[in-house]
Amino acid sequence: MTALTLSTAGAATLRADALVVGVAKGPKGLVVAAGAEAVDTAFDGKLAAMLDALGASGAEGEITKLPSPAGLKAPVVLAVGLGSAPELDESFDEEALRRAAGSAARALHGSKKAAFALPLEDASAVTAVAEGALLGAYAFTAYQGGDKKAAKNGGPKQPLAEVALLGAKPRDKEHKAAAERATVVATEVNVARDLINTPPNDLTPAAFAAIAAATAKELGLKAQVLDEKALIKGGYGGIMGVGKGSENPPRLVKIAYTHPEAEKHLAFVGKGITYDSGGISLKPAGHNETMKCDMSGAAAVFSSVVAAAKLGLKVNVTGWLALAENMPSGSATKPGDVLRMYSGKTVEVLNTDAEGRLVLGDALTKASEENPDAIVDVATLTGAMVLALGDRTFGIMANDDAFRTSIHEIAEEVGEASWPMPLPEDLRKTMDSPTADMANMGVRMGGGLVAGLFLREFVGEGITWAHLDIAGPAFHEGAPYGYTPKGGTGSAVRTLVRLAERTATGDLG
Template identity: 85%
Template sequence: MTALTLSTAGAATLRADAIVVGVAKGAKGPVVAPGAEAVDKAFDGKLASVLETLGASGAEGEVTKLPVLSGLKAPVLLAVGLGPVPEKDATYGAEPLRRAAGVAARALSGVKKAAFALPVEASEDVEAIAEGALLGAYAFTAYQGGEKNAKKGDGPKQPLGEVALLGAKPRDKAHKAAAERAIALTEEVNRARDLVNTPPNDLTPESFAAVATAAGKENGIKVQVLDEKALAKGGYGGILGVGQGSANPPRLVKLAYTHPDAEKTLALVGKGITYDSGGISLKPAGHNETMKCDMSGAAAVFAAVVTAARLGLAVNVTGWLALAENMPSGTATRPGDVLRMYSGKTVEVLNTDAEGRLVLADALTRASEESPDAIVDVATLTGAMVLALGNRTFGIMANDEAFRTSIHEIAEEAGEASWPMPLPADLRKGMDSPTADIANMGERMGGGLVAGLFLKEFVGEGITWAHLDIAGPAFHEGAPYGYTPKGGTGASIRTLVKLAERTAAGDLG
């Protein structure tokens, strides 16, 4: 785990294995960003010219490494691009700093200590740089190398060991609070990434529930786990129907964080399909390999509740993890079967690969019984949303336009790409069933919106609700970029935590 320290030491005097500076893209070439004045002085004020000679332009995400011959205690200089020089009286902004810090942390994998001399003008900059560095330094190595190979030095390359954040004052309350928030948030985002990346033979509904139970004990969160017997007794037909084809039975986990000064309650519901084969409606070849990520919504909810507890937010946050494994077998739900849901409604299952909405429906109904001020569900729900918004943007649907807008704004502030999506009433008719109250499939076109309309049916009357479809950004299959690694990303967690903070401050949206 990468450590973070705040330091008022000068960039020229701090002992580190590498020093990181920012470079912006100016009209006439690269411009050394604030925070790197002492480093520039060590190059006789010609650092920008040296970097330009080496091909640097200051473009976002660009990395230039060069040795330091004299004037600095660090033997290596890493210049990272921040993008365009800000306009007059403007700052670089949180997201460019976050991304630059992430790029630098990844580029310095294996280094013991690096000093980050990026622009710091306010506590928001401290938080952004800390977040980016700690998220960018993430690596999932649990299944690589092995103990014997590690002793030989053949194990996986370890992440950056320590980040010293220059310009951040350890005795400044705002700077210290910003760093502490960043540490708590990124540790939980990275734990969620670990869960998403864990192979499905090791992460089952039962073992996921055990992780949540242990975290609850550590952080003062009440945890309740409903096993298959309790689910059957309670009538959770959706969760049971999805999980009945697997040798690993389903679970519904409730995490409840409460604060004595809380005036509002936020309920978060997460889809937790620990592996999705599609069931009897088996996925085609090429679509199964990454389906361990289908529990990313539950991982996000879990991380958000734990982060709220660690930050001591004055809001009650309840998390519901709907956990199941969707497998084909002689006991699996068949297309054409009818399930009686926890709400009492019946659902005709036309496609067993539209299973996420079934487990979420039961959890949404159960969460509604406690009359929270708002419910937000998170799920890798539809391929249609990926087709609509791509791999880096999640969709937001809601039964309240102002709430949908608020979440979109919060996501933007948190640095997560999202887009408001409609819930067209005319698409509801496509889910009419001649046999049951509703079918789990509707029109093919607008499939992501159809799924949202299905979930809306199971939200309690009068409760503000939003649905985040994170199917695109939850699992990244390409090369790492910014602070985003290959594999599980922890999508939507930062948005959920900021929503909880806004709610604690009296602004639910």
């Protein structure tokens, strides 16, 4: 993990491999953002003019490098675009700062230390820049560089080793707390990314469960792992129905953080399909290659509970990881089979590739038994949600409009794009089955909403619940941007952590 330090040293005097400054689009051209005054002075006040001559525009995330003049200890100045400059009485948007810091950190992979001289007007800005830099510095290299000779000759670059935030005061309580929080949250987002990126032959349900149990022991959290024998005995027909086609049996993991002064209890439930072939309803060619990411919801839940514990939040948070491999075999569930869920409801399986809702159904029922104040499930659940909202936005459904609105506002606050979605009652009828209590499929159009309606059936009566369908933003297949890498993104971790923080302080609308 990249180290983060706060420094009151001047930009001209700090030794580093690179000095990061912000530039923006002003009303009359390129402008140098606050925090880089000493750097501009070293360029005789002509930094903006030089960058303009090099083609810089100040566009969000744009990177321009140039050699440092005499007077700066760092040999390279990296200018990163912040987008449009704010009005005189306004500040840069926190997400713009977060993305700019992420872009700069990505551009400096392979460097040992970089000094960030970006605008830091308050503690919120410190959090944004710190988070962006730590998230942007992420790289998944665990399976690269095995050939030492190849690694020496242009092998994978290691992440930026250290980030120094210039202008952030290490003795200022607010700045220090902001940096510490950003470090915890970014660390856990990156842990989720590592889990998502791990190949499915290594991250089986049992392996994921072992990681969760070991982490719980290390942090003093309570953990419980139900193996296949316990799942069969307990009547978890949804999880077993999905997992019985694989040689790697399923698991249901509970990991719980409690605080002695907590007045509220949140339950987070994560879909953890460590590999999804579609089962007997096999996915077509071209749709299997990234299906190691189908456990992104469970990764987000796991990391969020750990973050809540590390931050010492005054709220009880329980995570439920519904882990299984969805594989085709002679023992796999078949279309037309009927499963008896943990709740007692029977479900006719019309499509074995609609498996996430089956494991979540059992986990939601189990989570409801503890009667938490609210349940939030997180899942890469439907391709329909990607069609509706694209690759960067997750959908939010809930049985309480105010709770749905709060989560949407929280997600936007932390920089995770989301959109509130309805649960139309007429779609529920399309899951009626002549054989069982319900089917795991309804009409194709509005499939993401149908899936949300299915999950609602397994939430305990009177419990506030929300469902986050992160199928779009959980795994990024394109070129990296801002602080978002290629591969696993850790989507929803920041939203869940902020939800826990606001619940702990009673600031949840």
